[in-house]
Amino acid sequence: MADAADAILVCAADAVLEGGRGVRFPVSAGGEDGTGFVVRYGGRVFGYLNRCAHVPIELDWAEGEFFESSGLYLMCSTHGAIYVPESGFCAGGPCKGGRLRPIAVEEREQNIYWQPDDYVRPVRA
Numbered sequence: 001m002a003d004a005a006d007a008i009l010v011c012a013a014d015a016v017l018e019g020g021r022g023v024r025f026p027v028s029a030g031g032e033d034g035t036g037f038v039v040r041y042g043g044r045v046f047g048y049l050n051r052c053a054h055v056p057i058e059l060d061w062a063e064g065e066f067f068e069s070s071g072l073y074l075m076c077s078t079h080g081a082i083y084v085p086e087s088g089f090c091a092g093g094p095c096k097g098g099r100l101r102p103i104a105v106e107e108r109e110q111n112i113y114w115q116p117d118d119y120v121r122p123v124r125a
């Protein structure tokens with residue numbers, strides 16, 4: 001298990017507002033370039049790989065737009081799959097039985113950090 005020293009800065013904590021725009025960050029997922037994102041819901045931050053469980057493409061139709069209009073669910077812009085913000089589980093639409101791939105994120109000293117794991121790694125320079 002990696003320790004906190006491996007955590008990577010995403011952004012300032014106040015850049016991610018409750019039910020508002022998410023912040024994307026570059027990752028390498030299973031060796032492929034991709035993005036992760038962080039959103040705030042219920043006062044806590046949640047991170048996921050930006051890859052729909054229906055077709056493996058990015059969710060946001062405009063950069064950082066992950067919540068649907070009610071602000072209760074994350075939504076894929078392509079075919080409207082919706083996901084529970086706290087767990088990433090599919091709550092409706094074509095992602096049935098699927099789930100967003102979580103990325104560990106942490107809010108600390110007014111910043112948000114993400115934590116690489118065995119699958120989601122930092123992008124190499």
Ligand code: FES
Nearest residue numbers: 052054076079081
């Ligand atoms: S690609 Fe996300 S709902 Fe189809």
